[in-house]
Amino acid sequence: MVNMTHNEASVVDEETFSVRRSIxxxxxxxKVWRAVAEPEHVSRWFGRTVLDGTGVGATGTMTFPDYDVIPLRIEEYDEPRRIAYRWNNDDALGKxxxxxxxxxxxxxxxxxxxxxGGTRLTVVESGFERTSDPLANLEAHRTGWDLELDKMVALVEGEA
Known part of the structure; x- marks a missing residue:
């Protein structure tokens, strides 16, 4: 049994309409870069991810069980320090x-x-002020980041 690192939960900032978690x-x-930037690795802990390339402007999709396919696009790419993805939320489903x-x-x-001796990973998701229900979306994504990043830590540390 691998003893997984214990990390603090995600936090919501209602003033900036963002969710943040540092682990x-x-x-x-x-190794952590591969887990967040390479589709075959992202797919192992997050949604099934397909991209048409790497770097800024690459587009693709993320698919979760029992949920619509979510289009996404890489907005920022600075290996191995920073990667940003833009993705649709519930407001765009079906449209x-x-x-x-x-x-x-x-x-x-x-x-x-x-x-x-390891890696500090911070995720910030922002832009919720543009969604139809910012506070509900912030809370849903806060709990989502806790769940998904804990899966990623277990996967990456289990292979370390």
Whole structure:
């Protein structure tokens, strides 16, 4: 049994309409980068991810069980330090199945830093003020990031 690193939960900032979580991972930065930036690795802990390339402007989809396919696009790419994705949220379901909805999409950014012999990963998702129900969406994504990132930590540390 791997003893997984204990991390604080995500927090909501209602003034900036964002969700933030910083976690420590007992694995090298290159390994964590692969987990957040390479579709075949992202698919193992998050939604099934398909991208048409790498780098800024690459587009694709993320698919979750029992949920619509979510279009996404890479907005920022600085290997192995920072990657940002823009994706549709519930406001765009059924309206724009093949494109990112510029009006209501949110952006989640992973920032990686070497820390304590491992990696400090911070995710910030912002843009919720443009959604139909900002507070409900913030809370749903806060709990989602806790669940998904805990799965990623278990996966990455289990292979470390």
């Amino acid at each position: 420590q991972i007992a694995a090298p930065i290159e 724009l199945p093949d494109a990112v909805d510029e009006a209501t999409s949110t952006v989640f950014t992973f920032t990686l830093e070497e820390s304590d």
